[in-house]
Amino acid sequence: MRNVDDLIRKALTRRKFMVGAGSVAALSAVGCSHNFQPQTTPTNPVTTLTDADYLNFALNLEYLEASYYLIAATGTGLSAADMGTGAASVTGGAQVPFTSAIQQEYAYEIAQDELNHVRFLRSALGSSAVPMPAIDLVNSFNAAASAAGIGSSFDPFASFDAFLVGAFVFEDVGVTAYNGAAPLLTSTTYLGAAAGIMAVEAYHAGEVRSLILQAGTAYVGYANQISALRATLGGGNETALSATTVVACNPTNALAYARTPSQVLNIVYATGDGNATSGGFFPSGLNGNITSTIG
């Protein structure tokens, strides 16, 4: 059975490579300057994955964000009803020791927003919704901190400012993930919803990036070390944070970046491996049919 499983995995990986490469080709056409180029361009790339696959891909990312923000805001993650039958668990995380009402209110708001996204996607998917996969909020951040050169460990739950850096890890990625995956959807209604969720992730990203500027140069430095790491893992598509570059966008035309699902997986799996199926924030991989970085 093991060999058969491997063969199936490889076959899936090959198909997903085609999907990913097609998206990259499309992005190149719209002028994003930092996407890596696929070696080959398949002639008919998007035929095997359905809207439900892409929505489940987004749902996995929303589980991660909602878990992070809910635990940071309240000390407790998603309720059982919001995780789905057969959900795995979250490792780590704790309520952030907020020192002012405004800090707490920011955290509550984003937590509710991401929870609403989980609920919206689960409702849209109905019985096709995948349950929450295993999520790691400890080793993931430590490994990212180490890879980014921040230090041997990083606890985003230690303070409000650290929480902002943890949020920074997710929000710009959310924007690029929706911007890259939305064109692959066929349902107009889902296109509109995906664009609307992307806009909300961009509101969050604008908020988080401006609050990190207020947190001071040390935290801006951490954010930019994370940004550099994401650029390495996720095909460029980054704008370093500064007082005059709050928005992450292509400096030539001020269009937001987009990432293929594979590029997003490379970031959340925290791997440069071209054939990974798990790691980083998702130690057992995503649930659903989009789980592997391209081969």
Added chain:
Amino acid sequence: MATTETLILDEVIASSRRRMFTMGGAALAGLVFGSTTKANAQTTLTDTDYLNFALNLEYLEAEFYTLASVGETIDQIGIGIGAGTAMTGGGTVTVKPSGVASCKVPFAIPAVASYATEIASEEQKHVTFLRGALGASAVAQPNIDLYHSFNTAAAAAGIGPSFDPFASDVNFLLGSYIFEDVGVTAYHGAAGLLTSKTNLGAAASIQYSPNQASILAVEAYHAGLIRTVLWGLDQATPAAGIAAITVKISNLRAALDGTNDDDIGLTKVQDSLNGTTANYTASTIVNADSNTIAFSRTTQQVLNIVYASTTGAKGGFFPNGLNGNIS
């Protein structure tokens, strides 16, 4: 190349996908009809029309931010405003009697000055990008009013008889607030995202426009930034009543577009989070619906707001209307 073995595996995978699709079909089935309806409704307008609609809005934003950051109009800094590729021939910009140069905001907060510089640059690039995409089809800048428009809006919103968005940091941020959420809803709505692909002829269908979606995201970054900064200032100096003004602006926009409920100002709300009781006091940096999906507006609703008219009569920021086929 594919071996017999992998072909068999492909069939296994395809079969499982079909099963999965069937399971997911219930959620997807009803949605096809919605897209068909929208496609039919928009068959008379082309991509060019929607891009030009967006270009009009970008002219407005770029002029506002450029005036605020450097005290010049965009043609003065070398951006074309004429029809097609012509640099000149665009409409005028009406500003306060003290003149264009006086519109440079006397920023007291360096960060706000930086934000103005950044957003001006990005809106200028959007103008240039859209003009480049439209080529000879680009409409000229229409006449723009950044003086009477703000005074009228202030009166209509109940803020006061006049409002100068170039007078101070906070006023500049409030002026920005007026534009950015509207930009998000416009690009999210029919104006940008769901364009009719005329090159598909009779089979015209609504498609995702990656370029305009990418502009949508940038407008949302701007809105998130502006709203966060305004909220921070409000919370630091509650007596100034900054958040209350944003609520009035949001209410005005919602009244102008006819919905009365698609715009949320800066305030506090009670959320339930992962519990069952709404006892978490949260901010409202994000302007979105109950699913936390950004609002969207039709072109007519956007026109009502920028014309400051519930009936869509020309006026407000565009005293002679927009240029192009959506006006």
